[in-house]
Amino acid sequence: MSNPYRDEAHQRMREVALDAAAEEVLARGWRGLQMRTVATRTGVSRQTLYKTFGDKHGLSQALVLRHAHQLLEQVGAAMAEEDTLRERWTAAVRTTLAAAEGDPLVKAVLLSDSSAEFLPLITSRGAPVLDLARGGLTALVRHHHPELDPDRVATAADAATRLTLSHLVLPQQPIDRTAADVAEMATRYLEVGSTA
Template identity: 55%
Template sequence: MRDAARDLMRDTVLDVAAEEVVAHGWDGLQVRAVATRAGVSRQTVYNAFGDKHGLAEALVLRLLDRFLDGIDRAVAAEESLRGQWEAAVRYALDAAATEPLLTAVLTGTSSDEFLPLLTSDGGPVITRARDRLVATLGGHHPDVDPRVLAPVAETVTRLTISHIVLPLHPPERVAAHVADLATAVVTAPAR
């Protein structure tokens, strides 16, 4: 029961923090305001997340998990490996363009705090996305060698983040190119 209450409190705090970041950017986020709106003490927020950076990391990882759930659904809707790579990348690019929290993270004044969590300090994000892609695609294609799939999934994750942060081409073109590359490497004869 105590774990369920703690999880509910964390979710409530993260929901409120996400709303605050979308409305005011990371610089406008005040732990006191989040605590008040969530109905907990400021110390409770600090105990749960450590500090403002810990709160940012928790927001990004929760957003990532929701993103990955969507990618799983997009992949499941396709039959071919190439179609699944393309669906995964396209979903990520489209969701990044329409998700208000991610938009605030990547384009607002909050980027100074969040962007490193996706790029230079992005180890947990990249690892979680890579492992989920390996599990999802490996589940659909058990014949694909996971030792090949893992580095390709990591590369696809990094490429997708790069295109989210600095979009140069239409999402459908990026998704097709990344899918072509990933499929070519995964299906290449072993050396």
Template identity: 45%
Template structure:
């Protein structure tokens, strides 16, 4: 009975997120209405509120889902090489290029969604950064077992914050940014690994 309830709730969550993503991509954040999501999903508005608390909760769930999609792609990019520089270059390049073409993320980063959605990627981005940091740190340790978990997390968090800043305010070509961040990570890990061996 419990399994059936959980399965039904998960279908509501995913269905609502899919519809909300379509609404935001099509009409922008201000065009997204909880009532519209409920109608399209075939449930009551209260069901949506019970699931996400409010529209901000729905927005955060959208951002986290988008992050999961990004991280799956990042995992694939990291798996394409066993060289740290090439791994991080590919991962950052994937992130920047995907952000530039993803309609939902475009809406988040435009004026239409800035006031309410952008903080989820900046001042309130702890869940996003934590998720990225964990996966990227694991990838570092897999390739470089000589690097301590703490140093791997520091490198992953710094690179994640840098990548997000370039997504929010793109000033340079993606390839240049990817090379720059990969170089910083590689140098940091190299220096820290050397210090670790000496100690």
């Protein structure tokens, strides 16, 4: 049986640990992230930290996922300010890339000397992040455009998410151009589906 007070205390401890982990990564890089240090800064035993996150990889993944949740909230707010489907896709991609470009934690993932270890958290082993982003984007588009076919929205969101992550890892053109291109692809795909 769940104890709401214990659950709330555990969630608070988890958030404090993730805050400490983020500060450690920014100060010392991913190589400098140590479970022992995070446990000490959080005020819990290493055993408690390992029980909560599993290991350093689990802690890192939880940190990246929390970051992705926060970014998804920004995307939702940006999309709500627009009026058309194309504008909403554009806002979603632009917000994601612009936020990531100015985010020290994302830069630590992409540019650190241990990126070979942690870059997979958003690429080859990034299924949790991809699932969160794809599901969140699908829900946002369907909220604003309930008339669209749900399966096609999910397909467009999947493609848009993968393209955006690709540009995040290897940017090759200005953010506005990328956002416009991805929005064009997603909008055309959904417009064709709505007239079929």
